[in-house]
Amino acid sequence: MNRNGAFSKAFNILFCAFMLAPIVVVLGVSFTPEGFLEFPPSGISLRWYEAILDNPDFIQAAWISLQLAFAAATVATLLAIPAALAIGQSRFRGRDALQAIFLSPLMVPTVVLGIAFLRFLSLFGLNGTFAGLTACHAIIITPFILRLVLAAVTGLDMSAARAAESLGAGRWTVFRRITLPAILPGVVGGWVLAFITSFDELTVTVFIVNPSTTTLPVRMFSHITQTTDPLVASVSSVTVIFSLALMILVDRLYGLDRLLIGEGKKA
Amino acid sequence: MAFLTLDGLTKRYGEVTAVDSLSCSVEKGEFVSLLGPSGCGKTTTLQMIAGFEQPSAGHIRLGGRDLAAIPARERGLGIVFQSYALFLHMTVRENVAFGLEMRKVAKKELKARVERALELVHLGALADRYPRAMSGGQRQRVALARALVIEPELLLLDEPLSNLDAKLREEMQLELRRIQREAGVTTLMVTHDQSEALAMSDRVVVMDGGQLQQVDSPFNVYETPRCSFVSTFLGKSNNFAAMLESRDATGSVLACNGVTLRGPVAHLRPGPAEIAIRPERIRLAAPGEGLLRGTVQERVFLGAQWMLAIDTPLGGFLVARPNSGAQEVEIGAEVGLDWSPADMRILPAGEAA
The missing domain is CATH 3.40.50.300 (P-loop containing nucleotide triphosphate hydrolases)
Known part of the structure; x- marks a missing residue:
């Protein structure tokens, strides 16, 4: 173990402060008793949290976002697992191309994707529908899952699958009983990451929603283009706390470092 | 079946x-x-x-x-x-x-x-x-x-x-x-x-x-x-290229780097061949006695036995000697190498030096 020097300690503190400052400001603002964004707040009030309850369109939007994130993360996971197994376990022509295609949504600017999706969904009359949104979100978040699952697959001992096969297991049984449990931390981690990414996706979504499928980020975006009241701050605070709760839950279940860094083999 | x-x-x-x-x-x-x-x-x-x-x-x-x-x-x-x-x-x-x-x-x-x-x-x-x-x-x-x-x-x-x-x-x-x-x-x-x-x-x-x-x-x-290949892959072996000069029902005669050696009954035709002798089959003798004269180049103690590297006119030999509890010959010592013809193996000519 080597101790951190004063310089690196200072750097770490500054870095953490830089990362946390915006969240602290939002949390602070959300407790203001005033009708405008002020920081530090002049008092402590739950006025803007009560205001959320008076805005059913925000609650409706949050509900849509939750459903969308759940559906899109699940669809993307179902796509990413077989893709990761194919890319990670076998060598075939076009393997690198396949991987590049699956990861490409990370490289295309999201505004471009948004416009493309808008045009594409219109062709099928899916514009603004929940199914259309789910498909688009699934495409955007697949790379996140694929990378985590791929990392898990790459570290996999292929001979375990062969051992199961030699003991009489068919392909599906090998997957269900041997391969899937071994890569499950990567799958769960990918799903959570994808869920959160979908939940706060704005740039693409803003092109393809309609009033009945408005998601929470889009609702908040249109709210602050009209007014600057602290309602968005209190809504933001709630989503921050929700994300935090999700992360803590996952940490308790699997260990966050294991999911996001992929090491730490706790026996 | x-x-x-x-x-x-x-x-x-x-x-x-x-x-x-x-x-x-x-x-x-x-x-x-x-x-x-x-x-x-x-x-x-x-x-x-x-x-x-x-x-x-x-x-x-x-x-x-x-x-x-x-x-x-x-x-x-x-x-x-x-x-x-x-x-x-x-x-x-x-x-x-x-x-x-x-x-x-x-x-x-x-x-x-x-x-x-x-x-x-x-x-x-x-x-x-x-x-x-x-x-x-x-x-x-x-x-x-x-x-x-x-x-x-x-x-x-x-x-x-x-x-x-x-x-x-x-x-x-x-x-x-x-x-x-x-x-x-x-x-x-x-x-x-x-x-x-x-x-x-x-x-x-x-x-x-x-x-x-x-x-x-x-x-x-x-x-x-x-x-x-088999002689050198399984265990250690001293292998040298040799010329099988004659053979009969009692044994054979080989020329190896200018030295004439008697070997066991050979199943090969006279011509290029290879000889192989296990390190543990070689006995040390006084200098000038035995089949070959050599100088101890290296000596390694392995517990149950000694391993000697000995330089001879044929080339480098490995010799294994059981640890009898007595001092082993020193590096630089002149020794004679001896073995019985029956302990020699005659193999088809291979890639041995």
């Missing part, structure tokens, strides 16, 4: 021939080793028997049936992998039970058979542990129990001891042999470790460059190697 027969088994990867028309057989209950350096095709052979690789040509027959059309999961072979390939998310008991579950063995019988398999490998007390919490030797036993519990017709061992440290490896050699005898299972082991193959097998199949070099009992492959 042999139990397992490999007949002209061949595997090509594009231009490369990994296994070149290999034919050999294993009797029921026998322990046979496939021995060779890495890349000699032994692992590919095992993979083909297991059903993970398709042969390019040739046949594999087990108990009379041709395995070609039978997928790996229906061959019913027990396989112990080099990495053990344990299921890390399952306990020892669950690992061992897996093969029986796949065979839909009734619960009661399954439980009894798992217990018996764990007893066989002395792991009964650790049945509810996870493999991560076990030592290398224990994991090895789990892998063995998992392979044996399905009562396979054939047990395949892929470098089973190579991940263990030296001391444990020697223990496991005896242990593995005991388990194999008790289970009475026909076994084919792949290894690159000649001492492992000699210690454990009923017969050794020596392979090099995808081809079979020699099949025989450990004693015979060591004592009467058929070629230069």
